[in-house]
Amino acid sequence: MDILHCPFTYKTGRKKIKDLNMIDSSAFQGKKAAYYTLGCKLNFSETSTFAKMLEQMGVTPAKQGEQADICLINTCSVTEVADHKCRQAIHRMARSNPGAFIIVTGCYAQLKAETVASIDGVDLVLGSDEKANLIQYLSQAWEERDNTTAEINESTIKSKAKDLTPDSDRDAIKAKAFESPGKGEISEISAKGDIVENSGKGEVSKQGQFFAKKTKNIRSFAPSCSRGNRTRYFLKVQDGCDYFCTYCTIPFARGFSRSPSIASLVEQARQAAAEGGKEIVLTGVNIGDFGKNTGETFLDLVKALDQVEEIARYRISSLEPDLLSDELIAYCAQSRAFMPHFHIPLQSGSDEVLRLMHRRYDTALFAHKIHLIKKYMPDAFIGVDVMTGTRGETPELFEETFQFLKNLDVSQLHVFPYSERPGTAALKIPYKVNDKDKKERCHRLLTLSDEKTKAFYSSFIGQTRTVLFEKAPKGKAMHGFTDNYIRVELPPAIADPALDNELTTVTLGNFNAKGDALRVEN
Ligand code: SF4
Numbered sequence: 001m002d003i004l005h006c007p008f009t010y011k012t013g014r015k016k017i018k019d020l021n022m023i024d025s026s027a028f029q030g031k032k033a034a035y036y037t038l039g040c041k042l043n044f045s046e047t048s049t050f051a052k053m054l055e056q057m058g059v060t061p062a063k064q065g066e067q068a069d070i071c072l073i074n075t076c077s078v079t080e081v082a083d084h085k086c087r088q089a090i091h092r093m094a095r096s097n098p099g100a101f102i103i104v105t106g107c108y109a110q111l112k113a114e115t116v117a118s119i120d121g122v123d124l125v126l127g128s129d130e131k132a133n134l135i136q137y138l139s140q141a142w143e144e145r146d147n148t149t150a151e152i153n154e155s156t157i158k159s160k161a162k163d164l165t166p167d168s169d170r171d172a173i174k175a176k177a178f179e180s181p182g183k184g185e186i187s188e189i190s191a192k193g194d195i196v197e198n199s200g201k202g203e204v205s206k207q208g209q210f211f212a213k214k215t216k217n218i219r220s221f222a223p224s225c226s227r228g229n230r231t232r233y234f235l236k237v238q239d240g241c242d243y244f245c246t247y248c249t250i251p252f253a254r255g256f257s258r259s260p261s262i263a264s265l266v267e268q269a270r271q272a273a274a275e276g277g278k279e280i281v282l283t284g285v286n287i288g289d290f291g292k293n294t295g296e297t298f299l300d301l302v303k304a305l306d307q308v309e310e311i312a313r314y315r316i317s318s319l320e321p322d323l324l325s326d327e328l329i330a331y332c333a334q335s336r337a338f339m340p341h342f343h344i345p346l347q348s349g350s351d352e353v354l355r356l357m358h359r360r361y362d363t364a365l366f367a368h369k370i371h372l373i374k375k376y377m378p379d380a381f382i383g384v385d386v387m388t389g390t391r392g393e394t395p396e397l398f399e400e401t402f403q404f405l406k407n408l409d410v411s412q413l414h415v416f417p418y419s420e421r422p423g424t425a426a427l428k429i430p431y432k433v434n435d436k437d438k439k440e441r442c443h444r445l446l447t448l449s450d451e452k453t454k455a456f457y458s459s460f461i462g463q464t465r466t467v468l469f470e471k472a473p474k475g476k477a478m479h480g481f482t483d484n485y486i487r488v489e490l491p492p493a494i495a496d497p498a499l500d501n502e503l504t505t506v507t508l509g510n511f512n513a514k515g516d517a518l519r520v521e522n
Helices: 041-056 080-096 107-111 113-117 131-162 169-179 250-254 262-274 298-306 326-334 351-356 363-376 395-406 435-458
Strands: 010-012 015-017 032-037 070-075 101-106 122-126 187-189 195-197 209-211 233-236 279-283 313-316 341-347 381-388 412-417 464-470 478-482 487-490 503-511 518-520
Touching: 032 041, 032 080, 041 070, 041 101, 041 131, 041 233, 041 279, 070 080, 070 107, 080 101, 080 107, 101 107, 101 131, 107 113, 107 250, 113 122, 113 209, 122 131, 131 209, 233 262, 262 298, 279 298, 298 313, 298 326, 313 341, 326 363, 341 363, 351 395, 363 381, 381 395, 381 435, 395 435, 412 435, 464 487, 487 503
Parallel strands: 032 070, 070 101, 101 122, 122 209, 233 279, 279 313, 341 381, 381 412, 487 518
Antiparallel strands: 010 015, 187 195, 464 478, 464 503, 478 487, 503 518
């Protein structure tokens, strides 16, 4: 289902937004938009959908160096650093596109809506429940801003006739905006860790308008299936999370777990195939929880998508180990199009740390899943997320993690240093890891990851596998991935634009110069 074809009237806070069909697209015609995305694949996929929505209203993407009329920043809040980068991106966009209408959405926007709305230049902040109605919010807020500007201009002209004190239009607009009431309910995590709601007192929107519901009220699912600039499509099958791991703020930012129907996702997969898509990556926050609100299951979804014969390949972006059922592993092993490629978050190889994190499995269950994947699919690539330096991770417990991973038959580690997040339960754990130790632990894990990936790649040298090649600039090497996620390089001399988005059988040669891909053997 395309959200633009889903007419409904939607209310948030005291704001009633227009039906999409009632919106006059003429105000959008010929406008240019610039986008900036931070964070995960899901965010990138959603940004592409926002761009598609605006394109349907007549807005085209601004070219490099071209001034944009609309700037959209899709934010992340996974760490303190991510928050900082979001603020920097907003300032940068506002500076380089003076007068543009600036919209901010994503996790940071949901968690800190009011703060983001007060950043100079921001016009509109949309939380997780509101972003599906981007066009309606944008249309209204833009109209209101234009009306305010017109009012200010008129009164400035009048007052200038009497009083010659210079006052820029922008300052006048800001002053006017100070008078207008803020909109929407705000949920933020207080320093104590409780979810607090903006009572309405002091609801002053200093700059932009903000709309962000309380976490428990986030219900809408913003569908997204997009290619962006990449060959692969990213199909969002689920949003939100009910797990509340002690270190994580995602459930606060994205709300509870929810997903659309299998029928609607199959339809989107068919649509992607009709546009020429050959490979789809299933994305979400906690994908294995698919169907909790609909009574369907993730395995049912996998089986249904496997029937869409025009799609040659599917990958599952990430699955919690406790939700990666033995049946699902067995099904993938004999499926038509699900690739031998898994990405599983472990986070820690110490049962004590897993308990502190409130993860829902232990190392024995994790090892069992890896063993089963390798039993059914010996060639499978397995990527594992691991977080180090978390509260409670003593040197001994880190050593347990390191040894557990060393002995595990996996292909790559995605290593994340722990970052303290205000409001998370992890802050109650007294033992803290200092930055130096955190860095050292990351370094050891990254070295281990390198060794594992090299060993995995090396074991396929000389084999014949199918690669989906991606577009490359003229004269440059082309890259693509095998079914089991080995990065492959086609040197410039034999790169051929006709191979773009084509499944091609190649023989794998040695490592390329950078050591991050295997070259195609001539
Ligand atoms: S499963 Fe845990 S880490 Fe993953 S999004 Fe949910 S709460 Fe965060």
